[in-house]
């Protein structure tokens with residue numbers, strides 16, 4: 001059975017900024033299931049941080065309902081009275097939600113192990129148990145041999161590992177990562193994302209990943225929500241959203257737009273200038289898994305008399321699923337091209353067609 005871990009219902013958050021009201025989050029509902037890696041993406045200022053800070057009530061919503069693990073943290077109808085969990089209980093419940101940030105926020109005057117132990121200062125564990133827990137976590141994040149170092153003696157990636165160990169000190173079920181890889185070099189970014197993926201599978205940790213880096217969500221997220229101006233404008237399974245983006249902004253974020261422009265730019269105009277507009281089109285093919293291009297091109301020619309010319313192609317990995325993109329021109333009569341496109345779609349290839357007149361005017 002699917003277990004809902006986080007449920008945000010109709011969340012609004014407004015701020016007063018110099019006398020004006022800024023609506024940072026507008027009527028957003030979001031459900032995160034146990035074991036999800038849920039990416040929340042969007043440009044700076046879209047409202048991502050504000051939205052996720054609502055989960056543990058670091059940010060109070062103006063209206064809406066926040067439920068974590070079946071427990072109502074906050075509830076307020078638009079013009080109603082707010083009901084919220086008591087302060088002491090909230091403090092305890094927050095321990096179930098670890099957080100990591102872009103800036104690691106480590107205590108510079110404390111060693112790595114003391115930084116992790118510090119997160120257990122309110123726990124009822126004995127000092128020896130606290131140390132054992134911190135050592136266990138440092139081992140989990142691959143830093144057992146750096147436990148007596150100070151933060152300044154570590155690389156950014158290593159400091160983020162310490163921050164992750166500290167965030168896991170109270171054995172939380174949920175980890176919120178707010179731009180945790182944004183300040184890291186590409187290599188450390190990949191390693192931190194791999195670590196988050198490992199923690200997700202080994203501990204069944206539910207992760208909410210806020211980022212403006214599409215590469216980060218591509219590497220590990222199962223689901224994504226795209227935010228713009230305080231609203232979630234598109235959401236769903238990562239592979240679905242990446243292969244069938246609906247909103248213009250999503251296309252922009254994942255680069256589909258740029259790819260189309262590149263295809264139009266690279267189009268061999270000499271080769272098509274004498275071809276009648278009705279006899280060719282530009283097509284964007286997307287396929288998951290392994291599709292062999294050569295036989296498809298040969299088949300379209302042999303069975304449908306449609307000539308395929310590849311403009312460019314690319315294979316990407318979305319959460320370990322290979323996803324191929326091909327921009328091609330299809331030459332042939334309208335009826336033959338329609339039959340060929342139908343064959344491609346029936347074979348599981350997603351086809352987006354661009355009329356020749358739209359492409360070159």
Ligand SMILES: Nc1ncnc2c1ncn2[C@@H]1O[C@H](COP(=O)(O)OP(=O)(O)OP(=O)(O)O)[C@@H](O)[C@H]1O
Nearest residue numbers: 015016017022024043044045046047048049050051
């Ligand atoms: N405490 C605050 N007081 C006033 N306005 C705020 C506050 N926090 C956020 N905002 C405003 O709310 C909007 C959303 O900000 P938020 O930080 O949630 O966006 P974001 O998508 O996380 O972007 P970034 O990655 O730049 O933080 C912005 O217009 C921001 O200026």
